[in-house]
Amino acid sequence: MIRTPLRPLARILKAREKGENPDAIAAENLRLRHEAMADKARQRAEGRLLVLGLAFFCAFIAIGGRMGTLASSVPEEPRAAAVGNPIIGQRADIVDRNGRILATNLATYSLYAHPRDMIDPANAARGLAAIFPELDAKELLKDFTGERRFLWIRRQISPEQMQAVHDIGSPGLLFGPREMRLYPNGPIAAHILGGASYGREGVDSAEVIGVAGVERQFDAFLRDPANEGAPLQLSLDLTVQAAAEQVLAGGMSLMNAKGAASVLMDIHTGEIISMVSLPDFDPNNRPRLPTSGDQSDSPLFNRAVQGVYELGSVFKILTISQGLELGLITPQTMIDTKGPLTWGRFRIRDFRNYGPELTTEDVIVHSSNIGTARIAMQIGADRQKAFMGALGLLEPTPVEMVEAPTGKPLLPANWSEISTMTISYGHGLSSSPLHLATAYASLLNGGTKVMPTLLRVDTAKQGQRVVSEKVSRTAVDMLRKVVVRGTASLAEVPGYAVGGKTGTADKPRAAGGGYYKDKVIATFASVFPAHDPQYVLIVSLDEPSENSGSEPRRTAGWTAVPVAAEIIRRVAPLLGLRPHVDTPQPVSVTLTAN
Amino acid sequence: MRGFLYVLAAFAVMGLAFWAYQENYKTQAAIKDVRQLHADIGAAHERLNILRAEWAYLNRPDRLADLADLNFDRLGLLPLMSVAFGRVDQIIYPLPPILPITDPIALSSEAFNDWEDPL
Numbered sequence: 001m002i003r004t005p006l007r008p009l010a011r012i013l014k015a016r017e018k019g020e021n022p023d024a025i026a027a028e029n030l031r032l033r034h035e036a037m038a039d040k041a042r043q044r045a046e047g048r049l050l051v052l053g054l055a056f057f058c059a060f061i062a063i064g065g066r067m068g069t070l071a072s073s074v075p076e077e078p079r080a081a082a083v084g085n086p087i088i089g090q091r092a093d094i095v096d097r098n099g100r101i102l103a104t105n106l107a108t109y110s111l112y113a114h115p116r117d118m119i120d121p122a123n124a125a126r127g128l129a130a131i132f133p134e135l136d137a138k139e140l141l142k143d144f145t146g147e148r149r150f151l152w153i154r155r156q157i158s159p160e161q162m163q164a165v166h167d168i169g170s171p172g173l174l175f176g177p178r179e180m181r182l183y184p185n186g187p188i189a190a191h192i193l194g195g196a197s198y199g200r201e202g203v204d205s206a207e208v209i210g211v212a213g214v215e216r217q218f219d220a221f222l223r224d225p226a227n228e229g230a231p232l233q234l235s236l237d238l239t240v241q242a243a244a245e246q247v248l249a250g251g252m253s254l255m256n257a258k259g260a261a262s263v264l265m266d267i268h269t270g271e272i273i274s275m276v277s278l279p280d281f282d283p284n285n286r287p288r289l290p291t292s293g294d295q296s297d298s299p300l301f302n303r304a305v306q307g308v309y310e311l312g313s314v315f316k317i318l319t320i321s322q323g324l325e326l327g328l329i330t331p332q333t334m335i336d337t338k339g340p341l342t343w344g345r346f347r348i349r350d351f352r353n354y355g356p357e358l359t360t361e362d363v364i365v366h367s368s369n370i371g372t373a374r375i376a377m378q379i380g381a382d383r384q385k386a387f388m389g390a391l392g393l394l395e396p397t398p399v400e401m402v403e404a405p406t407g408k409p410l411l412p413a414n415w416s417e418i419s420t421m422t423i424s425y426g427h428g429l430s431s432s433p434l435h436l437a438t439a440y441a442s443l444l445n446g447g448t449k450v451m452p453t454l455l456r457v458d459t460a461k462q463g464q465r466v467v468s469e470k471v472s473r474t475a476v477d478m479l480r481k482v483v484v485r486g487t488a489s490l491a492e493v494p495g496y497a498v499g500g501k502t503g504t505a506d507k508p509r510a511a512g513g514g515y516y517k518d519k520v521i522a523t524f525a526s527v528f529p530a531h532d533p534q535y536v537l538i539v540s541l542d543e544p545s546e547n548s549g550s551e552p553r554r555t556a557g558w559t560a561v562p563v564a565a566e567i568i569r570r571v572a573p574l575l576g577l578r579p580h581v582d583t584p585q586p587v588s589v590t591l592t593a594n
Numbered sequence: 595m596r597g598f599l600y601v602l603a604a605f606a607v608m609g610l611a612f613w614a615y616q617e618n619y620k621t622q623a624a625i626k627d628v629r630q631l632h633a634d635i636g637a638a639h640e641r642l643n644i645l646r647a648e649w650a651y652l653n654r655p656d657r658l659a660d661l662a663d664l665n666f667d668r669l670g671l672l673p674l675m676s677v678a679f680g681r682v683d684q685i686i687y688p689l690p691p692i693l694p695i696t697d698p699i700a701l702s703s704e705a706f707n708d709w710e711d712p713l
Contacts, residue, residue, distance in 0.1 A: 100650065101646065101647070101650035104646065104647045104650065106643075106644065107640055107643070182647055182651075184647060184651040184654055185650070185654045185655065185656075186654060188654070188655060188656075238655065239655065242655030242656070242659075243655075243673070493676075494676060495676040495679075496676065569675065569676070570673055570674075570675075572676065573674040573675060573676055573678065573679065574674055578679055579677075579679050
């Protein structure tokens with residue numbers, strides 16, 4: 001670069017000659033030089049800004065373009081990432097305590113139609129009507145030739161039906177994959193499992209949702225993909241459940257009952273090993289809810305959980321145990337049983353006159369209403385109510401079924417003294433068989449409260465204490481005596497020392513106002529084996545009548561007790577209980593020598 | 595020297611490009627393989643599920659009870675009752691096996707050796 005001097009000699013000399021100030025020339029040149037420098041610097045800065053601007057522009061375009069493509073393209077799972085199991089996405093199985101399947105899925109197909117694609121709608125309609133008898137060819141033809149572009153025909157079809165539809169050969173008949181909920185055991189444990197149906201449906205898939213029972217209660221768990229297909233394990237034992245259902249169904253028809261329920265519960269953990277309600281249904285083909293008539297006559301009604309009844313004398317052991325716990329009585333205390341016991345306008349009678357007084361033990365053995373009512377009078381309403389509450393008889397059972405809250409016990413509006421007396425022998429308080437099983441388990445397992453559960457429990461948690469161990473033991477012994485020499489003599493099962501209490505309660509009239517004379521609920525609440533209580537079994541028959549004698553017998557001792565005994569006979573070996581046989585003393589050998 | 599470095603760098607870039615190209619194709623092949631495997635596992639799962647469902651269906655208690663009734667003559671199966679339990683001392687244990695002979699006693703029978711076949 002040629003640098004122009006600030007004071008060019010020629011111009012300075014010329015300026016001196018003219019008498020001008022030569023410094024002005026220097027200043028002018030300095031100014032010009034500064035201007036040139038500023039111009040250059042600005043140009044460079046402008047250039048840099050342009051480059052920077054271009055870089056930003058490109059970056060924004062790149063990001064914007066990527067966002068645009070992401071927004072407009074179909075989402076795709078990253079295939080290379082191998083986290084979790086992408087395959088098991090279906091509803092989890094339900095299994096019993098030993099892992100046997102109670103509910104599983106089966107891949108099947110749904111059938112739908114695109115009428116616009118059909119070449120010969122009339123032939124397709126005829127073919128479909130021939131395959132599916134419930135479809136009407138005329139209706140189908142109307143749909144196929146009308147305005148509709150899409151039509152569901154069947155939600156699920158069998159492989160044979162699918163092949164038959166294929167053979168029609170219409171391009172407008174299409175199949176979509178479907179998952180079907182299958183209950184391979186049919187009606188076994190139907191009330192507990194509930195059932196499933198389809199939720200939101202698409203051509204390619206459909207949601208399977210639970211509609212009742214544990215399917216509904218654990219719907220979120222069963223559908224949660226995070227479980228990776230881990231099954232839901234229930235406390236039920238399939239074999240025991242099947243045996244109990246078979247025996248109970250037989251007993252129900254023999255005793256001419258219109259319904260029956262049984263609950264078998266582990267006394268320490270509160271696990272429900274089997275719970276039966278008859279009549280039952282097939283959850284694969286769940287019937288609709290009845291729109292008229294009594295809901296409790298529907299096979300969908302779970303008598304064991306939802307059916308609240310006055311259960312009668314089975315409550316007596318609760319009253320007696322509370323009396324023992326409070327120290328008011330001992331098993332040998334004499335109780336006044338002179339009848340009838342009059343309280344206001346009420347009269348309490350016994351089934352038969354048992355004499356002027358009985359020991360507490362005999363009050364239970366002979367099932368004396370008067371004796372129990374007298375003990376309840378000593379206990380009082382408040383303490384009785386608190387005790388019933390501790391046994392869980394005042395609230396719906398916390399069992400894991402959506403139907404559980406509907407089984408709410410019916411309590412007297414005013415828990416007066418007469419209510420206390422009637423509740424002491426099981427009238428005036430309605431509860432479900434499951435309530436009773438829970439109360440018996442809590443009372444007889446050593447006196448700690450158990451919570452009924454349908455889930456398998458591996459370690460028993462010790463609940464809150466209800467009665468002392470001694471009272472619990474005494475109660476078991478008394479129940480055993482009921483079987484040995486009392487009202488439940490038919491419950492004797494060799495080897496399994498059954499103890500239990502019968503209860504026969506007249507059914508209240510539906511319209512209100514008193515009780516039926518010839519309709520009863522017969523209940524037998526039992527515990528076995530008595531020397532080491534393990535299980536509680538409740539059997540309840542609705543309107544039984546045993547007609548083999550000259551007149552029908554309806555008391556629990558003749559109806560519910562033999563059925564319960566047969567259930568125990570069948571079920572106890574399946575539970576792995578060894579029969580307890582009293583072996584005679586071995587012949588003693590004396591060592592002699594001569 | 596400088597020119598040599600340039601050439602070396604150019605070759606390095608080409609080499610890396612070739613390596614990256616190969617890795618890309620290998621990855622894509624592996625992804626395809628995994629996709630195929632996932633599909634296979636899914637199909638196997640479905641098959642397994644159907645088999646398990648069928649097994650459960652064939653072993654349902656009602657059917658087993660019917661089969662036990664049908665084949666009662668042959669199998670004589672009864673519901674498990676309390677009489678089926680026994681005590682350990684009711685079982686006849688197999689007799690202990692004869693111990694191997696460690697000190698055999700030599701026996702000889704002259705008569706046997708001299709004995710002749712009558713036929």
